Amino acid sequence: MMFSSGLGCNLSFPSCLGYPQDSEELIPKMAREPIILNVYDMYRINDYTGPIGLGVFHSGVEIYGSEYAYGGHSRSISGIFKITPRVADDLGEQFRFRQSVHIGYTDFTEDDVCRIVAELGKDFRGDRYHLMNKNCNHFSSQFTHILCGQEIPGWVNRLAYFSSWVPFLQRCLPKNWLTPVALQHSLSHESDRESTPPSDTSL
Numbered sequence: 001m002m003f004s005s006g007l008g009c010n011l012s013f014p015s016c017l018g019y020p021q022d023s024e025e026l027i028p029k030m031a032r033e034p035i036i037l038n039v040y041d042m043y044r045i046n047d048y049t050g051p052i053g054l055g056v057f058h059s060g061v062e063i064y065g066s067e068y069a070y071g072g073h074s075r076s077i078s079g080i081f082k083i084t085p086r087v088a089d090d091l092g093e094q095f096r097f098r099q100s101v102h103i104g105y106t107d108f109t110e111d112d113v114c115r116i117v118a119e120l121g122k123d124f125r126g127d128r129y130h131l132m133n134k135n136c137n138h139f140s141s142q143f144t145h146i147l148c149g150q151e152i153p154g155w156v157n158r159l160a161y162f163s164s165w166v167p168f169l170q171r172c173l174p175k176n177w178l179t180p181v182a183l184q185h186s187l188s189h190e191s192d193r194e195s196t197p198p199s200d201t202s203l
Contacts, residue, residue: 032106033063035144037100037144039057040058042095057157060083064113069081069136069140070124072126075187081180101153103144103152106148108147113147137156137157
């Protein structure tokens, strides 16, 4: 190819005016990060619900190597917390890992996910937790729907659909069962930060 000035050009331009075929590496690749739902048996609670055929499950959403879940507490701040995926000990002795369910893929980056979690925390506050109406599985389902347009399987949150059958259950549960160990630790750290006076080196 020659310009009117006589200078040559060896660049090739496809007729569609898109990227050259040999430059596909220049095109940004989508994240395509898998989204996994991790489900746990709350087996002591199931002692109450087993006789009527209902299992009670906790769930968290695994993405970018972390698992996000929701629990209840008495403060008007986020009840969302993060644990190592599938480590039931981070939740408490009444939790037992049951299975993982692949929900889909997302193109959101890790930074995007952090922003989404922060935004969801404004609604999923600890003091708004309710075993039937706003529980960990409601959070997981909303989170996965934002990430990839898919909600969690219905069986995971079946108890909420049949809440009218067990109106006594919320009153029977020890409050600490609704606040997993990892969330208790997170709240303790938050309280420590709030009670520590700022220093000259604080950001």
